[in-house]
Amino acid sequence: MPPNEQESSFPKTPDASQSVTSPVQETRFSSPSHVIPCHDDDHDGPSHQSRQSSVLRQSLRPIILKFEELTYSIKSQTGKRSYWFGSQEPKPNRFVLNGVSGIVKPGELLAMLGPSGSGKTTLVTALAGRLHGKLSGTVSYNGEPFTSSVKRKTGFVTQEDVLYPHLTVMETLTYTALLRLPKELTRKEKIEQAETVVSDLGLTRCCNSVIGGGLVRGISGGERKRVSIGQEMLVNPSLLLLDEPTSGLDSTTAARIVATLRMLARGGRTVVTTIHQPSSRLYRMFDKVLVLSEGSPIYSGDSGRVMEYFGSIGFQPGSSFVNPADFVLDLANGITLDTKQYDQVDINGRLDRLEEQNSVKQSLISSYKKNLYPPLKEEVSRTYPQDQTVNGSRAKSLTNRWPTSWWTQFSVLLKRGLKERRHESFSGLRIFMVMSVSILSGLLWWHSRVAHLQDQVGLLFFFSIFWGFFPLFNAIFTFPQERPMLIKDRSSGIYRLSSYYIARIVGDLPMELILPTIFVTITYWMGGLKPSLTTFLLTLMIVLYNVLVAQGVGLALGAILMDAKKAATLSSVLMLVFLLAGGYYIQHIPGFIAWLKYISFSHYCYKLLVGVQYTWDEVYDCGPGLHCSVMDYEGIKNLRIGNMMWDVLALTLMLFLYRVLAYLALRNL
Numbered sequence: 001m002p003p004n005e006q007e008s009s010f011p012k013t014p015d016a017s018q019s020v021t022s023p024v025q026e027t028r029f030s031s032p033s034h035v036i037p038c039h040d041d042d043h044d045g046p047s048h049q050s051r052q053s054s055v056l057r058q059s060l061r062p063i064i065l066k067f068e069e070l071t072y073s074i075k076s077q078t079g080k081r082s083y084w085f086g087s088q089e090p091k092p093n094r095f096v097l098n099g100v101s102g103i104v105k106p107g108e109l110l111a112m113l114g115p116s117g118s119g120k121t122t123l124v125t126a127l128a129g130r131l132h133g134k135l136s137g138t139v140s141y142n143g144e145p146f147t148s149s150v151k152r153k154t155g156f157v158t159q160e161d162v163l164y165p166h167l168t169v170m171e172t173l174t175y176t177a178l179l180r181l182p183k184e185l186t187r188k189e190k191i192e193q194a195e196t197v198v199s200d201l202g203l204t205r206c207c208n209s210v211i212g213g214g215l216v217r218g219i220s221g222g223e224r225k226r227v228s229i230g231q232e233m234l235v236n237p238s239l240l241l242l243d244e245p246t247s248g249l250d251s252t253t254a255a256r257i258v259a260t261l262r263m264l265a266r267g268g269r270t271v272v273t274t275i276h277q278p279s280s281r282l283y284r285m286f287d288k289v290l291v292l293s294e295g296s297p298i299y300s301g302d303s304g305r306v307m308e309y310f311g312s313i314g315f316q317p318g319s320s321f322v323n324p325a326d327f328v329l330d331l332a333n334g335i336t337l338d339t340k341q342y343d344q345v346d347i348n349g350r351l352d353r354l355e356e357q358n359s360v361k362q363s364l365i366s367s368y369k370k371n372l373y374p375p376l377k378e379e380v381s382r383t384y385p386q387d388q389t390v391n392g393s394r395a396k397s398l399t400n401r402w403p404t405s406w407w408t409q410f411s412v413l414l415k416r417g418l419k420e421r422r423h424e425s426f427s428g429l430r431i432f433m434v435m436s437v438s439i440l441s442g443l444l445w446w447h448s449r450v451a452h453l454q455d456q457v458g459l460l461f462f463f464s465i466f467w468g469f470f471p472l473f474n475a476i477f478t479f480p481q482e483r484p485m486l487i488k489d490r491s492s493g494i495y496r497l498s499s500y501y502i503a504r505i506v507g508d509l510p511m512e513l514i515l516p517t518i519f520v521t522i523t524y525w526m527g528g529l530k531p532s533l534t535t536f537l538l539t540l541m542i543v544l545y546n547v548l549v550a551q552g553v554g555l556a557l558g559a560i561l562m563d564a565k566k567a568a569t570l571s572s573v574l575m576l577v578f579l580l581a582g583g584y585y586i587q588h589i590p591g592f593i594a595w596l597k598y599i600s601f602s603h604y605c606y607k608l609l610v611g612v613q614y615t616w617d618e619v620y621d622c623g624p625g626l627h628c629s630v631m632d633y634e635g636i637k638n639l640r641i642g643n644m645m646w647d648v649l650a651l652t653l654m655l656f657l658y659r660v661l662a663y664l665a666l667r668n669l
């Protein structure tokens, strides 16, 4: 009989969750008076009434999760190096999962236990449809494979919290609510859901604190974990999968989290979690447990019957007060009462001990196959009413692929990006750098004259190179930095890649364009370039266009390599090539390598800058009493300035091409 049979009758009614008193609720209602209520500045706080009518109380579509004979192997290395190439010889496949089966129904909380490295993370990742590689066996959700509609009904909390460090708790959950909750809910209702989750998870006190991470000090590890769980709760998942949600937390916080999971399960959801070393208090909250030993199951079934089962196959705990979780973890490691005693008498008998432990594990695996697997297999292969009802709803859900419209996704992502990057966009350091370089160059080129043509042309070349390097190097970090968040959001099917991509590019624009505008304005007039408003505006437009192209190159390199270090190295080489082949330093590049300048955006920018600065009839003093045409000056003549539309066209092509490349690279993430 399943534990808590009365509570977990299937399917659960929405109200069932409210009737369960959990430690979370107890904590919430007994929270001390000094707790500061968290209200978003943009809206009014939710009424108690609206919290009660939370959509989180209802499981909209219960899911039966079945997995059968899951086997996953990886290729490992021997460590022996081949003489010639230093590569390692392949070793036979190592099984990370070996014939794991199970079934979890709505209303149930399954815990996966096992020693470190036993395959828990691999299994939960496979159940979340995110394991890539050689997975054999079947996983079904109401009898269906993992479809995008299942994806949107599944919450997956990974072991590492993937959160934006500069957003506050409330901002994080609000943006998630706005993106993940269906368009049928109003904005106000979505925000209320976020507030409900903040309150349900006991995050009220820190809701205005930043998440933190890296060098930014933020909320505690337990609070971060609860924010991650909250993000998944918001989607009102029918299936919630969690990888070690309690690791590193104190026992009270861990108990609160497991109690929350139990409460969510009681609301008609299917909840699966891996857990490292639960206390007996936590263990009692699980309905079912699955115990893994080196990837093979040694127990799968009701949590309450674990001691009885192992007793029936000859494995007894040392005392009657033992924590069942400790007992099964010892067994999964091959440690029994006998081997423990053996340990104490013979401390040097390591090999014998290992052999004995292996034989205990093998015996447990055989017992599982003989005693537990046949009835489990029968249960898994049974057809449930849920298996049929889903077919109708699937067709409907597929038509509604995304929870929100493209425009909502775009505007929420834009705002989220601006908030997350507000510190870096308007960082004093960046502004200081641009201001100091512009003033310094203005002073160096102070009121330069056409007579000193070489100097003036040098200033224009500097414009094209500086405003190639700077935006390019800023842009290469964009996607490598955001990769974990993007993968997480995209795996949950929250938004289209196009809405994210456009929001990201548009969000970066203001700062990308404001700084060069300030720079050009200062340096142009200080540097004594042509005192004509039209020429100044044209110069500014060319520099801004160059910035956009350079930004595209940086985005593409970052997205293709997904490694900021590699991208930075490649960018340095690229910009050095562009610098040398740009047409300023070397005027007589050998023909076989002269094509390099045609792929350099700085070259086109430089040509355009020179083209708008000087006219065909303009002359300069080329000697005592001599006047030469500017266009005949060697450095300018070799640029072959002709119809400038071709240069604009080349830059326009690059502008789109690099952005399309970046987009395509992101699609393959």
Ligand SMILES: Nc1ncnc2c1ncn2[C@@H]1O[C@H](COP(=O)(O)OP(=O)(O)OP(=O)(O)O)[C@@H](O)[C@H]1O
Residues within 6 Å of the ligand: 074, 096, 114, 115, 116, 117, 118, 119, 120, 121, 122, 123, 276
């Ligand atoms: N992609 C991979 N490459 C190399 N080894 C892998 C890979 N995936 C899994 N493994 C190995 O498979 C085994 C199981 O890993 P997994 O992370 O699932 O264990 P776990 O039970 O979750 O461990 P822990 O409790 O320490 O997180 C480990 O030995 C791990 O090193």
